[in-house]
Amino acid sequence: xxxxxxxxxxxxxxxxxxxxxxxxxxxxxxxxxxxxxxxxxxxxxxxxxxxxxxxxxxxxxxxxxxxxxxxxxxxxxxxxxxxxxxxxxxxxxxxxxxxxxxxxxxxxxxxxxx
DNA sequence: CGTATGACGAGCC
DNA sequence: AGGCTCGCCATAC
Numbered sequence: 001x002x003x004x005x006x007x008x009x010x011x012x013x014x015x016x017x018x019x020x021x022x023x024x025x026x027x028x029x030x031x032x033x034x035x036x037x038x039x040x041x042x043x044x045x046x047x048x049x050x051x052x053x054x055x056x057x058x059x060x061x062x063x064x065x066x067x068x069x070x071x072x073x074x075x076x077x078x079x080x081x082x083x084x085x086x087x088x089x090x091x092x093x094x095x096x097x098x099x100x101x102x103x104x105x106x107x108x109x110x111x112x113x114x
Numbered sequence: 115c116g117t118a119t120g121a122c123g124a125g126c127c
Numbered sequence: 128a129g130g131c132t133c134g135c136c137a138t139a140c
Contacts, residue, residue, distance in 0.1 A: 036136045041121035
């Protein structure tokens with residue numbers, strides 16, 4: 001099932017539905033390593049350009065984008081999310097309470113819908 | 115095998 | 128309520 005932790009991450013990230021986002025720590029936790037949040041980002045960092053992994057649906061626990069430090073323009077990730085219907089805050093952050101994906105087996109979502 | 119790196123996370127003041 | 132520091136884990140060399 002899991003060749004490497006990276007594969008686990010990719011598998012989980014690919015499970016993120018459209019129009020939703022999640023955090024590195026969450027992906028790590030779903031993989032069994034709630035403390036490997038950094039490694040999750042490190043795994044996504046190893047993704048190529050034409051990757052089938054929706055890496056843009058992964059953000060930090062603060063609802064912000066931290067890719068601007070890797071060379072990737074945060075605008076890109078933001079644009080990709082906005083293209084899916086995700087809304088951003090005036091600070092450029094996403095409300096995990098509204099767009100936060102809890103997991104593949106969680107259908108219960110805080111009302112709100114909007 | 116050990117050192118260094120890094121798209122994070124939570125705690126402290 | 129916000130900024131800074133340490134810890135954590137896996138990968139690469």
